[in-house]
Structures are given as structure tokens and as C-alpha cells.
Amino acid sequence: MYDKTVRRRRAVLALLVVLSLILLTAYFGEASSGGLHSVQRGFLTVVSPIQNGANKALKPVRDLVGWFGDTLHAKGQRDELRKQVDKLRGEVIANQSEKHAYRELLTLYHLDNQLSVNDYHPVTATVVAKSPNVWYSTVTIDKGESSGVHVNDPVINGEGLVGKVAQAASDGAQVTLITDSSVGVSARIGTSNATGIVQPKVGDPNDLLLQYLPANTQANRGEYVVTSGTVSSSHDSLYPPGIPIGQVTSVNEESAYRSVNVHPLADLHNLDVVQVLTAAQGTLPANLSRLAANLPAGQHAEGTTGESLALAGSGG
């Protein structure tokens, strides 16, 4: 009796193990279209609705159990994410600053290429301080005499003329912006040869006025105003010719002279990187003059950069 029981038990075990091995070998060896795979697919077809039903019925249980785990997990995640947010916020701020600086450098680079600013030995500088009130339109840059910066050197950025150096120290300089009342720039409207003086508009220090134009000067809204450079040996200009200053916004009819309102191209409130033209005085590159003469009219000031201006100029 005992032997029979033992034999039966061992036979059952051997049978099940052998059956498992046969299943395993056959399943592993056959193609996906084989018999065992078909049986498995058939089983799945039959069982799937039951599984779906069970899955839906058991969802509340699953959710309940999962809720405890999720809550604990969420707490840990929250703390970790808070740390990440703090870290990323710092990185975003740093990236934004770098992006802003990069854009300015890129526009300066394009301006250099298009207007041959390199001929004027530009020194790239970063604005380190700005005048905190509206009375003084000045900024301080981090380059000075040790870098070749001198008083009265023109200062530009990627969009156009910014101002001139008012004072220069060894490793820094103060730049007076073109919106400062002490600054006057010899300028002309792009398509004409009539020259005038650009100065801040009285009562609106953020806007400019191109004054003393001949009465018969034709000026249209949207035309570019550029520096005229030296027009005669008796009137030597500080600024090289062809540097964009702004766009005409309106024309004022006056008796003896005509004046036009000009909106500066450079965003003087958000200066970050500028270039000081350290060899501007007394040089007159011919290509700048030609480019300035070909500047197009009728474009809006918003979103216009020195790059697009120069590109448009060379295309026209």
C-alpha cells in the first residue's frame, strides 16, 4: 500500500514535470502561428472579457490600495520636486540672462558683418550700471581706457546708435545715451542727402527730434534716420556715417526748417551688451555711405533690428 502511494506520487510529479517541459519546449520551438500559440490566443480571447470585467470591478479596490501608496509616494515626490523647482528657477534665471546677452551679441555680430563696423575697432562692453532716474540718460560700461575706449567714442548695439562715451576711466566708462539732452547727432534721412541734428524731444526724453532739415526735405513715416558722418571738413562728426538711429514717426511743418519725430531703434531701457567704436573719428568707409544711401523706407520700428535693416539695405 505504501509503495503504491509512493509510486503514484512520484509518477504524478514526473508526469507534471515532463508535461511542463514538453509544453515549454514545444511552445518555445514553434512559430507564433503554431498550435500552442493559437490555444493561448484562444484562451486570451475567451478570458479577455472576464479580465476586463474583473478589472473594472476590482478597480475601486486597486485604487484604494494604491491611494495609500500614492499618498506616501506623492509626499516624497513633492519634497523632491520643490528642491528641483528651486534649482531650476535659478537655472532659468541664469539662462534668460545668457540668452539675452547672446541675442545682443548675435545682433552685434550681424551688424559688424553688414556695416563693416570692424573697421572702427569696436570694443564689446557690458553695461554694468544704469542711471537710476530720468534726468540723466547714462549707463556705465565695463571697458575703459585700458581697452582703447576714449571720450566721445560712439557707442552702438545690434539695433543702432546708443550714445557716446562721456567719461573714460581705466576699466570703465560712462556712456551718455542719445536721449540725453547734451547729445546732438548729425543725421540724415536714409533716402535723402538733407542733414539735420538729432536731439531728444522736449517733454519726451524717450523720443528724438531730427531738426534743422531744409524746408523742402521729403520725409515719410517709417523712413530710417542714420548718422550722416562728416559732411564737410569744417564740421567733423563724432559718428561714422550710416549707423541707424531711428525711424521717422511724423513730420512737423515749420517755417524755415522742417523737423521730424524719430523713434530710436535701440531699446535704450534694456541695454546689456554694447560696442564702443574706438577708431570712428576721421574714418569714412565707403561701403557704409553706400549702404546708408540705399536704406529702404516704409518699415515699422517695432521688431526691427540692425541685422534686418542692413539686410534690407543690401537687398535694395
Next chain:
Amino acid sequence: MNTGFSSALLVRIAVMAVVVVFFQIGVVSEVPVFGVSADLSPLLVAFVGLLCGSTIGAATGFAVGLLVDLALVQTLGVTSLTLTVVGYWAGRLRELRDPQAALTPLLVGAAAAAAAAIGYSLVQFLLGVDAPVSFELLRQIVLGVVVDTIIALPVWAIVRRCLIGGLPDDPRRRRRRAYTTGGLSPLSRS
């Protein structure tokens, strides 16, 4: 030893196996604990073996394994093979030692979970599944065994409660009960 099992018991085992497999797939697998999911099937098979003996344990292991392989579209025979061995081993433990300690289900559950996990991994490696033996794999196996050990006692209680009514009266247990109640104690006879 395994004679006298009623068809009612086999039906109970079959129903429990189906319910446990679907509960495993539908609920337990969806709830990770310590990054792993508990596996009820080796616990069920081991406890059936522990209650009903090696033959029933091995047969239950084979059936549950086949059901799992079919439902999860796995290689047929892999889970059957491992769970057959687990069920047989648990049944032999009962037949040879008949452990009565309260922690026996805990230890049997842990051993069953470990044997199933390791056996399944070994068969997979033998089949040439391209998976490196990494620390992560070992961690998963160890954590799975720990989780199964934690739930072993409740699962044992449920399995025992479901099957106890269909189990034949074991003469050895009857003798043991008699000792504890005093009915057949040698002391009382003397």
C-alpha cells in the same frame, strides 16, 4: 496519504486558483509595494501543498502555472514547472514533518516565493532570454520575497479557511488533538 480527497475539495481548489490568478493579474500586480508587486500564486500553491499534500500540491502548481502562462501570454510551461516543484515540496514537508509552529506558513511562504522567483529566472536564462544578472534583478527578487513573506500569514489564513471544510480528517492530527484535549492522553488513561 492523499486518498480520501473529495471532489468538493478539488472544486474549491480550482475556484480558488482561478480567483487568485485573476485577482493577482487585476489588482495585486497593479499595486507595487517597495517597487515590486506581490505574487500570490506561489503562496497559494505552497499552502495548498501544505494542507493537502504533495500530489495535490504539485497538480495545483501545474494548473495555476498553466493558467498564469495562458493569461499573461508567457512561454507555456515555465511557471507550471516552477510551481509544480513548489507545490510538491510544500506537500512533502507536510507529509514528512507536519510542522505545527505558528510561523511555519511564514517560512513556507518565503521559501516558496524565493523558489518560484529563482526557478523562474533560471528557466528564463536557460531559454536564452537576453537579460543580464544585475543588482537590480537580485533586488527585485529579494524585495519580492520580502513582500510575499509579509502577506504570507493572511494568505495562509484565507486558503486554510477556504479548504479546511473539504479536507479529510488526518489520523495524525486527530491523535494530536486528542492529546491536547486530554481524551486520549496516556496520563488520563493511567
